[in-house]
Amino acid sequence: MSYLRFKALETLSFKNFRQDNAVTVPAKLSELFCTNVFSEETMREYLTKEAFGSIMDAIKKGVKIPRHIADQVAVAMKDWALSKGATHYTHWFQPLTGSTAEKHDSFFTPIEGGGGRAIERFSGSMLIQQEPDASSFPNGGIRNTFEARGYTAWDPTSPAFIMGTTLCIPSIFISYTGETLDYKAPLLRALNAVDEAATEVCRAYFDKNVTKVTPTLGWEQEYFLVDSALYQSRPDLVITGKTLLGHSPAKGQQLDDHYFGSIPTRVMNFMKELEIESMKLGIPVTTRHNEVAPNQFELAPMFEEANVAVDHNSLLMDIMARVAHKHHFHILFHEKPFAGVNGSGKHNNWSLATDTGENLLSPGKNPKKNLQFLTFFVNTLKAVHDYADLLRASIASASNDHRLGANEAPPAIISAFIGTQLFSVLEELEKVTDGKLSPEEKTELKLNVVGKIPVILLDNTDRNRTSPFAFTGNKFEIRAVGSSANCAEVMTVMNSIMAKQLQTFKKEVDALIYKDGLKKDEAIFNILREYIKDSKNIMFEGDGYSEDWAEEAKKRGLNNLKTTPEALERELDAKFVELYEDLGIYTHREIEARNEVKLEKYGSVIAIEATVLADITRNHIIPCALNYQNRLIENVKGLKEIFGESEFKNFAKEQISMISQISEYVSVLKIESENLLEAIAKAKEKSSSQEVAFAFRDDVLPYFEVLRSASDALEMIVDDELWPLTKYRELLFTR
Structure with a gap:
């Protein structure tokens, strides 16, 4: 009997089953909102009028905060x-590891010559900058190991907060030589770029009162919950975050009975x-709510400014892991932790909002507002069309490769779903006469085409679950x-390509107005018409999972970058590098370094998974199979003694027959696990990260399915009491 598996199951037996940790929820959750955040309301209370105004200018206008103001803010x-019980502070940042990072420093400071006295001290210089070791974070070759210095710098646009007894200050992370080493710094640059470009378009053609455009984000976080004891019993889950072996249970998600079903009590307490x-x-x-797969769930927030939304999602993932632990769960964020059931995604709902209170991707009550909507809508499609491969690269990872195109998530082909009725509107716009519009054409456009958009969207907000980029009424x-x-x-990526596209749009419209003498609306319609023609190849209303679409997409010239190495290879195309450099998002060195980091991570992830798979195969599965085979052999010997040579x-x-089958599968596992280890070693010997990534994809990954197939076959033969790995039925259906 396998100790780990059955010890875990004993923990969950009826006698010892996890007690539900009841949670008392206050009558009004709103009373808790931002109680641990240095929010605008809190700043009004603690800051001087001058300091508060400076912070607001920094948040809304990007104005630099003077040092004396930083000192005031730090004290407050x-x-x-x-007052909230904090004893330490940290610059909370998001390095290229994919998780968050923090180095805690105490407020405690002894008073020099103070006879054993001390105070709590925090100055403006401490608030603005910290110096964590940069050598051990991914940097793509920007920093040598012996060059350890790096800096975190306060981002005043995202509010500070308290976790436990630590004041956390959202920050960017840069190297000693100034290159960005995190996710936040490039994002802030992209947000600034799209703000400037979108504001110019709004003020020039639609509303002179607009002074700022803010990208908004609403994410949807999917995840699995597994009992912590069962999780600890699976070496593959502990080390890689996914199951590398495991036969599918008889019941998975076929009955659709988990989706939006009643939330189990223990899970509900975790959620509360x-x-x-x-x-x-x-x-x-x-x-x-419950998601499609057993033990899979989802939560989502209201829309927020994109930078804050990104911080909140990273923070939430930390909180989820901590809260899950208290309820004896382990949370799985891996995109495909279980074979045979749906994996998990994180849909990003993106839009643009003005400081005058308008969503630029929502139609209005008059043709002018609807033309504004069409302008930003069509420019978004054009941006995605022109930079589809860059968008694909932005979501590339070893774990996401398991999910994309697996008949549960969008394919790796970037296409846009906008709905048949809205598509027909674009077809009407495509017919706009090149040049000046006749009075009849103006009337037709404004009344019968543009004017109908609000009604169309009201009745056409369905989603296409197979589309990687779908318009859903007032957002993409x-x-x-x-x-x-x-x-x-x-x-x-999304905000960078939109900024670039809006810059191009304004130049082209202005050329028609000032050089060709067209009216503003006519110039806009003419440019939009060309963009619609140019972007038609990515517009697709059908089943993105079908083979027919893959063939059709190829005819349209759309790339199907199925794996991360392919996607990252395209990321370095001159067109994409030029985009980033022109907008000031990344330097050429930063682009190459980040590409290198992602390639290295891909190879490392596959290498770890492959090594764990070989280890489990040799140290768990093969010994278990031989143990059961010996039992069968003893059984056969006994039958021979009883019935004799002629009858047994x-x-x-x-x-x-079972003894023979076990020998065949054990042979496969023994030989192929050795071949797998050799393939890992050879892949690591390649001269570049790109060659290493392709070697792991082409020469290492194929062994995964071979070993899994043999192991899963043995799982159906070997006595259940001998099988060492906690089974899918136990992992997925233990609530």
């Missing part, structure tokens, strides 16, 4: 934090506590993002 922030902790930290989570939903991803990367073969026929 410290006083507030101490998670919501309480989220509210305290200002994360406005409003939605919770980027559905291909993986559940473990940092939203910042795809948001950096008839009675032992099935046992002999």
Whole structure:
């Protein structure tokens, strides 16, 4: 009997089953909102009028905060934090590891010559900058190991918060030589770029009162919950976050009975506590439900400014893990932790909002507002068309490769779903006469085409679950993002390509107005018409999972970059590098370094998974199979003693067949696990990260399915009491 598996199951036996940790929820969650956040309301209370105004200018206008103001803010922030029980502070940042990082420093400071006295001290210089070791974070070759210095710098646009007894200050992370080493710094640059470009378009053609355009983000976080004892019993789950072996249970998600079903009590208590902790930290989570797969769930917040939303998602993932532990769960963010059931994504719902209170991707009550909507809508499609491969690269990872195109998530082909009725509107716009419009054409456009958009969208807000980029009424939903991803990367790309596209749009419209003498609306219609023609190849209303679409997409010239190495290879195309450099998002060195980091991570992830798979195969599965085979052999020997040489073969026929089958599968596992280890070693010897990544994809990954197939076959033969790995039925259906 396998100790780990059955010890875990004993923990969950009826006698010792996990007690539900009941959670008391306050009558009004709103009373908890932002209680642990240095929010605008808190700043009004603790800051001087001058300091508060400076912070607001920094948030809304990007104005630099003077040093003397930083000192005032630091003192106020410290006083507030101490009142909440904080003893330490940290610059909370998001390095290229994919998780968050922090180095805690104490407020405690001895008074020099003070005779054993001490005070709590926190200055403006401490607030603005910290110096963590940069050598051990991924940097793509930017920093040598012996060059350890790196800096974190305060981001005043995202509010500070308290976790436990630590004041956390959202920050960017840069190298000693100034290159960015995190997700936040490029995102802030991209947000600034799209703000400037979108504001110029709004003021020039639609509303002179607009002074700022803010990208908004609403993410949807999917995840699995597994009992912590069962999790600890699976070496593959502990080390890789996914199951590398395991036969599918008879019942999975075929009956669709888990989706939106009644939430189990123990899970509900986890969700309640998670919501309480989220509210305290200002994360406005409003939605919770069961997802499609067993033990899979989802939560989502209200829309927020993109930078804050990204911070909140990274913070939430930390909170989820901590709260899950208290309820004897382990949370899985891996995109495909279980074979045979749906994996997990993190849909990013993106839009643009003005400081005058308008959503630029929502139609209005008059033709002018609808033309504004069409302008930003069509420019978004054009941006995605022109930079589809860059968008694909932004969601590329070893774990997300398991999910994309697996008949549960969008394919790796970037296409846009906009709905048949809205598509027909674009077809009408495509017919606009080149040049000046006749009075009849103007009337037709404004009344019969543009004017109908609000009604169309009211009745046509359905989603296409197979589309990686879907318009859903007043936003675009980027559905291909993986559940473990940092939203910042795809948001950096989305806002960068939109900024570039809007810059181009304004130049082209202005040329028609000032050089060709067209009226403003006529110039806009003419440019939009060309963009619609140019972008038609990515517009697809059908089943993105079908083979027919893959063939059709190829005819349209759309790339199907199925794996991460392919996607990252395209990321370095001159067109994409030029985009980033022109907008000031990345330097050429930063682009190459980040590409290198992602390639290295891909190879490392596959290498770890492959090594764990070989280890489990040799140290768990093969010994277990041979143990059971020996039992069968003893059984056959006993039958022979009882029935004699002439008759026992008839009675032992099935046992002999099983003995033979076990030998065949064990042979496969022994030989192929050795071949796998050799393939890992050879892949690591390649001269570049790109060659290493392709070698792991082409020469290492194929062994995964071979070993899994043999192991899963043995799972159906070997006595259940001998099988060492906790089974899918136990992992997925233990509530």
